[in-house]
Amino acid sequence: MIGRGQTGNAKLVKHINREGILHQLRENPRVSRADLAKLTELSRPCVSALVDEMIVEGMISEVGLGESKGGRKPILLEYNFQAYGVIGAVFEGSTLQLAIADLKGELLIQRTTCLPHPMNGETAIQSIEQGLAALLNESGFDKARLLGMGLGLPGITQRSEGTVSYAPSTGWMGLPVRKEIEAALGLPVVIENDVNLMTLGEFHKGIGVGHSNLVYMYAGTGIGAGIMIDGQLYRGAKEASGEIGYMVIGPVGNQTKGEYGVFERNYSVRAIREKAKAVLPSMDEGSSIVKQIVDQANNGVEAAQALLDDICRHWTYGIANLTSVMDPALLILSGEMLHIGNEGIHKIQQWLTDWVPSVPRIEMASLGDQAGLIGAIHCALEAFPSTSKLQR
Amino acid sequence: MIGRGQTGNAKLVKHINREGILHQLRENPRVSRADLAKLTELSRPCVSALVDEMIVEGMISEVGLGESKGGRKPILLEYNFQAYGVIGAVFEGSTLQLAIADLKGELLIQRTTCLPHPMNGETAIQSIEQGLAALLNESGFDKARLLGMGLGLPGITQRSEGTVSYAPSTGWMGLPVRKEIEAALGLPVVIENDVNLMTLGEFHKGIGVGHSNLVYMYAGTGIGAGIMIDGQLYRGAKEASGEIGYMVIGPVGNQTKGEYGVFERNYSVRAIREKAKAVLPSMDEGSSIVKQIVDQANNGVEAAQALLDDICRHWTYGIANLTSVMDPALLILSGEMLHIGNEGIHKIQQWLTDWVPSVPRIEMASLGDQAGLIGAIHCALEAFPSTSKLQR
DNA sequence: ATTAAGTTAGTTAAAATGACTAACAAAGTT
DNA sequence: AACTTTGTTAGTCATTTTAACTAACTTAAT
Numbered sequence: 001m002i003g004r005g006q007t008g009n010a011k012l013v014k015h016i017n018r019e020g021i022l023h024q025l026r027e028n029p030r031v032s033r034a035d036l037a038k039l040t041e042l043s044r045p046c047v048s049a050l051v052d053e054m055i056v057e058g059m060i061s062e063v064g065l066g067e068s069k070g071g072r073k074p075i076l077l078e079y080n081f082q083a084y085g086v087i088g089a090v091f092e093g094s095t096l097q098l099a100i101a102d103l104k105g106e107l108l109i110q111r112t113t114c115l116p117h118p119m120n121g122e123t124a125i126q127s128i129e130q131g132l133a134a135l136l137n138e139s140g141f142d143k144a145r146l147l148g149m150g151l152g153l154p155g156i157t158q159r160s161e162g163t164v165s166y167a168p169s170t171g172w173m174g175l176p177v178r179k180e181i182e183a184a185l186g187l188p189v190v191i192e193n194d195v196n197l198m199t200l201g202e203f204h205k206g207i208g209v210g211h212s213n214l215v216y217m218y219a220g221t222g223i224g225a226g227i228m229i230d231g232q233l234y235r236g237a238k239e240a241s242g243e244i245g246y247m248v249i250g251p252v253g254n255q256t257k258g259e260y261g262v263f264e265r266n267y268s269v270r271a272i273r274e275k276a277k278a279v280l281p282s283m284d285e286g287s288s289i290v291k292q293i294v295d296q297a298n299n300g301v302e303a304a305q306a307l308l309d310d311i312c313r314h315w316t317y318g319i320a321n322l323t324s325v326m327d328p329a330l331l332i333l334s335g336e337m338l339h340i341g342n343e344g345i346h347k348i349q350q351w352l353t354d355w356v357p358s359v360p361r362i363e364m365a366s367l368g369d370q371a372g373l374i375g376a377i378h379c380a381l382e383a384f385p386s387t388s389k390l391q392r
Numbered sequence: 393m394i395g396r397g398q399t400g401n402a403k404l405v406k407h408i409n410r411e412g413i414l415h416q417l418r419e420n421p422r423v424s425r426a427d428l429a430k431l432t433e434l435s436r437p438c439v440s441a442l443v444d445e446m447i448v449e450g451m452i453s454e455v456g457l458g459e460s461k462g463g464r465k466p467i468l469l470e471y472n473f474q475a476y477g478v479i480g481a482v483f484e485g486s487t488l489q490l491a492i493a494d495l496k497g498e499l500l501i502q503r504t505t506c507l508p509h510p511m512n513g514e515t516a517i518q519s520i521e522q523g524l525a526a527l528l529n530e531s532g533f534d535k536a537r538l539l540g541m542g543l544g545l546p547g548i549t550q551r552s553e554g555t556v557s558y559a560p561s562t563g564w565m566g567l568p569v570r571k572e573i574e575a576a577l578g579l580p581v582v583i584e585n586d587v588n589l590m591t592l593g594e595f596h597k598g599i600g601v602g603h604s605n606l607v608y609m610y611a612g613t614g615i616g617a618g619i620m621i622d623g624q625l626y627r628g629a630k631e632a633s634g635e636i637g638y639m640v641i642g643p644v645g646n647q648t649k650g651e652y653g654v655f656e657r658n659y660s661v662r663a664i665r666e667k668a669k670a671v672l673p674s675m676d677e678g679s680s681i682v683k684q685i686v687d688q689a690n691n692g693v694e695a696a697q698a699l700l701d702d703i704c705r706h707w708t709y710g711i712a713n714l715t716s717v718m719d720p721a722l723l724i725l726s727g728e729m730l731h732i733g734n735e736g737i738h739k740i741q742q743w744l745t746d747w748v749p750s751v752p753r754i755e756m757a758s759l760g761d762q763a764g765l766i767g768a769i770h771c772a773l774e775a776f777p778s779t780s781k782l783q784r
Numbered sequence: 785a786t787t788a789a790g791t792t793a794g795t796t797a798a799a800a801t802g803a804c805t806a807a808c809a810a811a812g813t814t
Numbered sequence: 815a816a817c818t819t820t821g822t823t824a825g826t827c828a829t830t831t832t833a834a835c836t837a838a839c840t841t842a843a844t
Contacts (some may be wrong), residue, residue, distance in 0.1 A: 012404075034793050044793080049829090072792055073792090201466070204651070237605055237750070238750045239719070241719040247717075248708075248713060249640075261749075324634075324635050324637075324653070325617070325635075325636060327627075327628025327631070327635070329629035355653070406801080409803090424820070424821090426819070426821075435804055436821070437803085461810080461819065463819020464812055465819090677829075751807090
């Protein structure tokens, strides 16, 4: 056999060019070969060859003719978004969100279920299994067309090992989560930290679209951040990046290993509820605690105003620290920070202007409690490209 | 003419492979074509062809035969480190460090000069011009063989514009620094933040060698950090990443824009000197302030012990915040932090273990006040590869 | 309405490039 | 003499490029 099977970087270029064409087709629906040649800076014959190849493989389709711009009508091409699908799943407290999406990342069907109490590894996996079966059944989606699952978990997830290495509040620590779920479903699985997935969600489908360098900050039951650099999640050496709940903000106290972080212990929802007891006449456990404080502050209750100021101030400490280190182009705020109102935002921006040299553009998260789920979808899409199924 | 001049990614592979070979030659001096084939995972004929090409171009030389390992003796190859050179320059307070180095980054000649007072743009450029002329004269290095200059400046440098966008303590802000120096020297120049260059220095020649993900923390006249991700400096959206002097640590006070950062105002050398007045019987302005405090603490002076504890504690706040965000594999401490002693280091590590979930390996900087200069050299080497001169 | 000229889209053919395998020569060692 | 290791030569394959088409359409003068 002669000249077969290049081992080095020889095959790389074709792969890059194919991915480039696919990328453009994902971004710009209904374009011609000629358009693709311009967009990818490849020659027209080369694009034609690669496109024809991918049409045969079923990844792309010709979908009729476009308008002439003074010459022959272009043959419009489209990515076959429906060819395969992925699953997104997010464990958040006591609920499990599940969804099936197409290759575009559009949700086809979605469900939120409450988990049985007490939860352990087995029941959790059972929930996923049953939930997925229900989704497949209801949507009529063929399981054979699923590429894999993106799974969001709280705590520090070890993507390559498929385990959770640090999560004081859950019972997942150390378990071979990924392997067990893969065995149960018969599908490949990636796991990822929940806040990282929210970041990914906002990046792909939310307010972060088009911003390849951004930081996402979440303040809720926990406090965390997600970091995107050059369109990639930055995970750090032990995948513990963005764990800003462990910043030293507020009283340090007798902090020892295994507990929540200092910032989190002082300014997460849990902590704020405690502080608010003295301020609110009656507390509604169901609705946003910050909103209740803001309402009281607007009613003229001075103690509420002071507490709100204190909360905003310390959250801004976190933002200032985060932006000092990262200098992102865009900062997305989410969780309970969504309820601080215009006055709160204004305060934060004023403080930042006073404290740091480079204030990023600040936006509120736009996807609500869907962010993580949408991120899980895109995490799966990145981990299991449709080519993986085709190249067998 | 047919089939000439590919515009797309066609030439990319060859470039990657050539760079791969050069990289191996920089790392492993005196290797054969066969060794390179193994190291780069390319075929022997391919390596031979690329090597021959680069020998003609003058980048590589054959330097005799090696020992036989049971067959024909290998022809050893070497990167022509001496073919070209670069200049490194660092402005630090009132001194200017200048050096010429070869393509390996080895300093050939070096000089530190005091700047005339008061300094302004013109005198600074004059100093560089005169200093470089002296270096060239003394070393006999041919100016035509210089590829360019890497220049380190305090403050937030705008690499692409060649200006300094934020530096309260110097008069550089807004000036077209790079253009003016390029015009004066007739050589291309890159500017970069001083702490980033120290980071680069430690990465290439210091304790950070082999660690492509690290964070460097400097506490001296100012406080700052440098971040390396995948062997690249991370600069942020407005090149203000790592400006941790602006973290909110210690009393906030009446901070408004234009002043130094909160952390810097509370725990830089300037601030510590102020605090130490009450503790030290007499202060030596020339030597390390932290060392003086440590000495007094070791003498049993309780106030000094308390101050040292306070300083270490707050520096650790900064470290905790930094590592919470970045989760680096390695953290390098420098500046006055070098003088805290073993007890201080032990304290820091204990606190970190208590506060954050992922404690990085911590090392002391190893290059002393050469770090920035060495970084400037490597900055220039990255910005102006020797191929830039050859490809004319 | 016809027709020529110009444009745009897509294909075909030939050349160029760069990497690979196979086979061999050169120069050793055991 | 037999094996090894290094380096080269020759031939092949994959991929992309340029150049030169064909196809199909628009514009506008005749």
